[in-house]
Amino acid sequence: MEVRLAAVRWPSASHRAYTTPTASSCSSSSSSSRGSCSAAARLESAHVGATSAHYTTGRRALSALGLPALLANLRRRRIRWSQGAERAGSTCLCATAEARATGTKSTARRPSTNTAAPVRRAMRAEEYAKMKRQSLLDAAIVGAIGSLLVGLNSGPTAAAGFVVGIAFVTVYLLLLQRDVDSLSPGNTPFDLLNPLRILRFLLPLILVLVLGLQSSFTLGFDTWLDGLRWEPGANFTGFVTSPPALFSALLGYSLATLTLPLRGLADSAPEVRTLVKAVPGSLGVALRLTDEADSRKGESSEENHPVEVVPVLLVTGPRGCGKTTLANQLRQRDARFQAPEWVVTAQSSSTGVERKELISGTEFETLAEAGSLAVRYKRCGDDLEQIDLGLPAMAVLQAAAAGACVLDVDPPTARTLLGYPWQTLFNDAFPGRKVELRVIAVWVSLKTLDNVMERNRVRLEAQGLSTAAAQKQLKLLRTQATSDIEWALTSGNFDFTIFNEDEEAASAELDRAARYCFEDPF
Numbered sequence: 001m002e003v004r005l006a007a008v009r010w011p012s013a014s015h016r017a018y019t020t021p022t023a024s025s026c027s028s029s030s031s032s033s034r035g036s037c038s039a040a041a042r043l044e045s046a047h048v049g050a051t052s053a054h055y056t057t058g059r060r061a062l063s064a065l066g067l068p069a070l071l072a073n074l075r076r077r078r079i080r081w082s083q084g085a086e087r088a089g090s091t092c093l094c095a096t097a098e099a100r101a102t103g104t105k106s107t108a109r110r111p112s113t114n115t116a117a118p119v120r121r122a123m124r125a126e127e128y129a130k131m132k133r134q135s136l137l138d139a140a141i142v143g144a145i146g147s148l149l150v151g152l153n154s155g156p157t158a159a160a161g162f163v164v165g166i167a168f169v170t171v172y173l174l175l176l177q178r179d180v181d182s183l184s185p186g187n188t189p190f191d192l193l194n195p196l197r198i199l200r201f202l203l204p205l206i207l208v209l210v211l212g213l214q215s216s217f218t219l220g221f222d223t224w225l226d227g228l229r230w231e232p233g234a235n236f237t238g239f240v241t242s243p244p245a246l247f248s249a250l251l252g253y254s255l256a257t258l259t260l261p262l263r264g265l266a267d268s269a270p271e272v273r274t275l276v277k278a279v280p281g282s283l284g285v286a287l288r289l290t291d292e293a294d295s296r297k298g299e300s301s302e303e304n305h306p307v308e309v310v311p312v313l314l315v316t317g318p319r320g321c322g323k324t325t326l327a328n329q330l331r332q333r334d335a336r337f338q339a340p341e342w343v344v345t346a347q348s349s350s351t352g353v354e355r356k357e358l359i360s361g362t363e364f365e366t367l368a369e370a371g372s373l374a375v376r377y378k379r380c381g382d383d384l385e386q387i388d389l390g391l392p393a394m395a396v397l398q399a400a401a402a403g404a405c406v407l408d409v410d411p412p413t414a415r416t417l418l419g420y421p422w423q424t425l426f427n428d429a430f431p432g433r434k435v436e437l438r439v440i441a442v443w444v445s446l447k448t449l450d451n452v453m454e455r456n457r458v459r460l461e462a463q464g465l466s467t468a469a470a471q472k473q474l475k476l477l478r479t480q481a482t483s484d485i486e487w488a489l490t491s492g493n494f495d496f497t498i499f500n501e502d503e504e505a506a507s508a509e510l511d512r513a514a515r516y517c518f519e520d521p522f
């Protein structure tokens, strides 16, 4: 899938250099066109926001609910699990380690909450919730029709047995749904010792026992006991004295359970639907109409409006832990990762941003008032003058046009960036298109707060600060770092945590994390 920033239309005319790069300006290599928009980024549409250890999306549940679909998807899912485990595992482990190191209780698990990924996740969850309802509805329909037919054919005892069978299927389905809900990299369907799973597979046996119990209550225990015989043909189980109830219950149980794989088959074997569509009569017509409506819906939503992803690699963490070093190394290794161009009101070495454009204070305010700046703050310049710095939201898109935008910022700035209404911006700027920001958030830190302080102490002393001045700064840094780490652990925004004790290893870890800008782990 491609992100064509070439087609970006910026809504506000006041956006100076950030105004719409038109199709023609894209094809020309005008230097004023800061979009580099001829470079359409090749991206895979994906949902990386969800490192969720939970395995609850509709697509995955679809596989788990139907045996044929499960077999068909087995290989793919194994890959997904291993990828999910890699990410979720590393995040959780790191978060736990950091929590231990800092004495903070970790509630951090995963995904970024700021982007459109949650919307997609919600859609999948909705799809899954629909499937859950559908399976229960299928069982209810089979129960209603089956008990009526069985009742007419074999009497009320058999009908009651059928209803009991359906009740057990309902329990089976609820257990199955609970099982699927709790699937995670650490709890795969291959774990046969899961108590709920064992209970689920023992349900038919429990059904027979319950029928026996019911029979003993109806007949009276003594009569029921007298009737217990081990005579094949006369009393099939030796417990249940009413074969019609037993057979109907098992029939109800089997039929309703069958609806699961049948629904899976119908979905995964279009030729079955095609065959049925050829059948004259209302069923064929109904199926044809349903298919036509589905394909029209698909055309309008998927083909005409593919999801265009804007990948952003957000690298943040406490001061002095090596964010900039790692981000720069990544950009040097891989040209797909680009830093955005910030706007500043004065040139200064203290701005801390590499790419910046000088604009006037008035222009800065205009951008800020138009809501075009994803983040803005003030810095002290070389001559102690106040400098305004801002990151135009459009600059993030433009940097991502080469592949992915790398944002190396401190935690408060990261927080502001994550809170920026990106989706509203995309909806306004790209009407009729589905554009999503995919933030891969990486927390760069050290294993303990003391290590963080030591790294900063070395840096401050290397800058020539006296011990007293360094101590003063370190005190402020400790307070800030503590609050930053607490935010990282509790916000659930971070996909990866990297402890930058060893630069080479940390670089390799950042490489692995950065890969998710272009890959779909699910």
Ligand SMILES: Nc1ncnc2c1ncn2[C@@H]1O[C@H](COP(=O)(O)OP(=O)(O)OP(=O)(O)O)[C@@H](O)[C@H]1O
Residues within 6 Å of the ligand: 317, 318, 319, 320, 321, 322, 323, 324, 325, 326, 352, 410, 455, 459, 500, 501, 502, 503, 504, 506
């Ligand atoms: N793995 C490492 N081991 C030792 N020193 C490192 C390591 N990584 C970076 N450094 C050093 O730590 C210092 C701070 O690095 P860097 O500027 O990249 O950190 P930062 O997190 O971006 O800091 P800031 O938040 O102040 O911008 C630099 O002097 C850098 O050389």
